[in-house]
Amino acid sequence: MARSNSEPSRLAGHGPSTSDDFVTRVLEVVAAIPAGRVMTYGDVAAAIGSRAARGVGQVMAYYGSEVPWWRVIRASGHAVADHEAEALQHFRAEGTPIAHTRDGGYRVELRRARYVPSV
C-alpha cells in the first residue's frame, strides 16, 4: 500500500495548500448526495470537473469515515469493495432500490437510484 498516509494534516486544516484540493471537493459532493440515492465514482469525479474515478476512491478510503461513502458505488452497480455488507444496511434503511443476485450478493439499481447534481 502506497497510500498508507504519512500526514493526516489535511483534516486538521493546518495546511493551506490543501484548502481546495481534490480531496475537499470530493467530500463536498459525496456529502451532498441525498439519502436513497447513489452516485458512481466517475460521476463524483465529473461533478468536480475531473475524471479521476480512482482518485475519488482514494479519498473515500481515507476520509470516507466522515461522509456517506455507501452512497458512492461503482459504475457496475456493485457497492464499495470489501464493504458491501456494511453498505447494504444503509441502503435498506434509506430505501435505496436494491436487486438481489442469485449467488447471495446484491447490486444497486443505478437506473433508479443514480443521483445527478444538476444543481
Next chain:
DNA sequence: AAGTTGACTTTCG
C-alpha cells in the same frame, strides 16, 4: 523526477 499503487471505468471477447 520517475515509478508504483489504488474503495475505478470502459471496451472487447
Next chain:
DNA sequence: TCGAAAGCCAACT
C-alpha cells in the same frame, strides 16, 4: 451477462 485487458487520474515513495 460475465470475465479479462487497457486506459486514466491523483497521491505517495
